[in-house]
Amino acid sequence: MNLNIALLPGDGIGPEVLDQAVKCLQAVEETFNHNFTYKEASVGAIAIDKTGTPLPKKTLDLCKNADAVLFGAIGDPKYDNNPTVKVRPEQGLLQLRKELGLYTNIRPVKVFSTLIEKSPLKEEIITNTDFTIYRELTGGIYFGEKKVNESGTIASDLCEYSEKEISRIAHMAFKASKNRNNKLTLVDKANVLESSRLWRRVVSKIGESYPEVLLEFLFVDNAAMQIILNPSQFDVILTENMFGDIISDESSVIGGSIGLLPSASIGDERALFEPIHGSYPQATGKNIANPIASILSAAMLLEHFGLFEEAMSVREAVDKSLRKGVVTSDLDETSKYGTDHVGDFIADNIVDNPDDFNMNDENIGLGKSTII
Numbered sequence: 001m002n003l004n005i006a007l008l009p010g011d012g013i014g015p016e017v018l019d020q021a022v023k024c025l026q027a028v029e030e031t032f033n034h035n036f037t038y039k040e041a042s043v044g045a046i047a048i049d050k051t052g053t054p055l056p057k058k059t060l061d062l063c064k065n066a067d068a069v070l071f072g073a074i075g076d077p078k079y080d081n082n083p084t085v086k087v088r089p090e091q092g093l094l095q096l097r098k099e100l101g102l103y104t105n106i107r108p109v110k111v112f113s114t115l116i117e118k119s120p121l122k123e124e125i126i127t128n129t130d131f132t133i134y135r136e137l138t139g140g141i142y143f144g145e146k147k148v149n150e151s152g153t154i155a156s157d158l159c160e161y162s163e164k165e166i167s168r169i170a171h172m173a174f175k176a177s178k179n180r181n182n183k184l185t186l187v188d189k190a191n192v193l194e195s196s197r198l199w200r201r202v203v204s205k206i207g208e209s210y211p212e213v214l215l216e217f218l219f220v221d222n223a224a225m226q227i228i229l230n231p232s233q234f235d236v237i238l239t240e241n242m243f244g245d246i247i248s249d250e251s252s253v254i255g256g257s258i259g260l261l262p263s264a265s266i267g268d269e270r271a272l273f274e275p276i277h278g279s280y281p282q283a284t285g286k287n288i289a290n291p292i293a294s295i296l297s298a299a300m301l302l303e304h305f306g307l308f309e310e311a312m313s314v315r316e317a318v319d320k321s322l323r324k325g326v327v328t329s330d331l332d333e334t335s336k337y338g339t340d341h342v343g344d345f346i347a348d349n350i351v352d353n354p355d356d357f358n359m360n361d362e363n364i365g366l367g368k369s370t371i372i
């Protein structure tokens with residue numbers, strides 16, 4: 001298959017982890033005889049430094065003309081620590097999501113059996129954790145009208161949703177539940193927020209067309225607790241933009257490190273793949289960031305284009321690195337391996353062995369296809 005992939009390394013550890021994902025895609029190309037082309041462009045703080053804007057037109061055009069975007073991370077302390085600054089790196093990512101119409105963000109959460117003892121939670125709580133968060137990505141409080149009064153003493157962010165915005169991701173989430181364990185949990189704050197009540201009405205109505213899927217509702221404050229108390233009760237979680245952002249970082253704790261969690265952002269025409277973590281500025285240039293979230297995001301990219309064996313070969317290589325202890329220091333304080341060692345190991349272990357592939361192998365961390 002020919003694929004034209006836009007690479008947006010971004011800031012902080014973004015370039016380091018993205019390099020490892022590209023190495024793995026190149027290994028897939030060689031092993032499975034595909035032809036991917038990569039074109040790189042700047043985004044985030046580095047783009048502001050170069051051009052004054054976090055999403056230069058050149059970058060947006062590259063993404064629009066690509067089959068898919070592979071994204072590193074954005075963000076820089078010089079903006080994080082300055083609330084008065086007007087142009088921010090994060091605006092680049094938000095604008096990109098909006099411009100590409102990436103309304104569904106899929107964040108799979110699963111525990112690798114080899115890492116159970118790395119989790120701060122007890123084994124009996126986290127065993128069998130396997131759920132996917134469907135986070136709405138182009139609406140809600142992130143994109144509503146923002147206001148500050150003249151004296152700068154009152155500020156507001158509007159949280160607005162339309163029926164259309166809710167229904168398009170709801171269908172995606174119901175279909176995903178059908179392919180998994182037929183359970184969908186809508187996480188909201190319908191006891192307080194009008195927008196959440198609209199979510200409940202729209203999702204309940206759509207649920208009538210998916211009678212095999214058990215639809216449950218959970219307030220977000222309770223959900224935050226349940227995810228830690230009893231994560232195996234969840235199958236697919238559907239939620240709005242900001243709640244999804246927060247509960248996905250929380251969920252990453254279950255598996256032992258946020259450096260393991262990938263994501264896919266899907267629209268009707270375009271798709272972008274990125275780790276859920278940020279630019280982890282403290283680690284920039286130190287070769288210590290975990291590249292697995294980025295590598296698994298590349299695996300989700302492969303699945304998106306129907307390259308399931310290829311994606312599985314990447315997942316198996318990731319699993320092997322975990323089993324052999326070729327991991328970064330977030331997973332093993334005594335580890336002598338850096339970001340690039342882990343990336344090299346995984347890329348070197350990408351092999352075409354579909355006969356050995358076994359979905360039920362408990363060593364396979366993210367065994368199931370995560371994208372419908």
Ligand SMILES: NC(=O)c1ccc[n+]([C@@H]2O[C@H](COP(=O)([O-])OP(=O)(O)OC[C@H]3O[C@@H](n4cnc5c(N)ncnc54)[C@H](O)[C@@H]3O)[C@@H](O)[C@H]2O)c1
Pocket residue numbers: 013017072073074075076077080090093257258259274275276277278279280281282288289290291293330
């Ligand atoms: N999608 C994105 O690009 C994205 C996501 C979140 C935050 N951000 C931005 O990143 C910057 C830093 O934000 P933050 O510190 O709140 O979040 P962060 O995700 O960058 O880091 C939080 C903590 O998670 C851990 N971590 C993150 N990535 C890791 C990796 N690959 N390997 C090992 N450990 C890892 C580290 O302990 C780190 O201190 C901010 O500017 C923020 O706006 C960007």
Ligand SMILES: CC(C)[C@H](C(=O)O)[C@@H](O)C(=O)O
Pocket residue numbers: 075090093094245276278
């Ligand atoms: C950087 C920020 C805009 C982004 C978000 O809040 O969506 C990040 O936290 C994420 O989870 O991708």
Ligand SMILES: [Mg+2]
Pocket residue numbers: 245246249276
């Ligand atoms: Mg986030």
